[in-house]
Amino acid sequence: MEYVDVLRWLHVIGATVLLGTGAGIAFFMVMAHRSGEARLIAHVAGTVVIADTLFTASAVVVQPVTGALLAHEIGWPLFSGWIGLSLVLYVLTGLFWLPVVAIQIRLRDLARAAAANGEALPALYHRLYRIWFLCGVPAFAAVLAIIALMVTRPSFD
Numbered sequence: 001m002e003y004v005d006v007l008r009w010l011h012v013i014g015a016t017v018l019l020g021t022g023a024g025i026a027f028f029m030v031m032a033h034r035s036g037e038a039r040l041i042a043h044v045a046g047t048v049v050i051a052d053t054l055f056t057a058s059a060v061v062v063q064p065v066t067g068a069l070l071a072h073e074i075g076w077p078l079f080s081g082w083i084g085l086s087l088v089l090y091v092l093t094g095l096f097w098l099p100v101v102a103i104q105i106r107l108r109d110l111a112r113a114a115a116a117n118g119e120a121l122p123a124l125y126h127r128l129y130r131i132w133f134l135c136g137v138p139a140f141a142a143v144l145a146i147i148a149l150m151v152t153r154p155s156f157d
Contacts, residue, residue, distance in 0.1 A: 004073045011066040015150065017059040019143055025051060026136055029104070033129055038114035038121050045108035052101055060097075064090065081156050082149045089142040089149075096139035103132040 001009075025048045032044035067086075071078050079087065110125040 004070065007066050007070040007073060010062060011070055011150075014059045014062040014066060015143075015147055017055055018063065019147060021051060021055040021059070022136075022140055022143060025056075025104075026140065029107075029132070036121070038111045038119070041121070042108060042111035042115050045104055045111055049101075049104050049108055052104065056097070060094070082152075082154050085156075086146045086149045089146045093139045093142040093146070096135045096142075100132055100135045100139065103128050103135070107132065 028044050029048055032041045035041070064087075067083075068078060071083055076083055078084070106128055107125060110122060110128070113119075114121050114125070
């Protein structure tokens with residue numbers, strides 16, 4: 001396997017991890033939230049925080065590195081065309097993802113406290129959940145758009 005093939009493979013794996021982990025985290029958080037059970041939400045949110053730290057954060061670092069190396073190796077300009085648009089979408093994704101990570105930690109902590117005290121989830125939990133959900137929509141859509149750009153490599157002539 002040539003160097004460019006290894007870079008391409010690592011880049012595709014990173015994109016797959018971002019998309020898959022994002023979709024999985026969203027699904028499990030939504031399903032736990034729908035239960036309304038503080039104990040279950042606390043457990044799932046705790047797992048989600050770990051998954052985001054291990055998988056999403058790793059892929060967030062790998063993607064721009066492998067993408068830049070791959071573009072350089074192939075001879076594609078990094079800040080123009082579909083690659084430039086992908087980078088803009090990547091930054092947009094990050095602007096929504098960073099608050100989501102902080103909110104997930106807060107949701108976990110609020111659910112843990114409610115479960116430990118035998119109380120209902122507080123109003124703050126519900127407000128933060130709505131923000132978490134609303135931030136996730138454009139972030140996930142941007143990741144889908146980036147993958148579409150990677151696959152189709154459209155020309156903007």
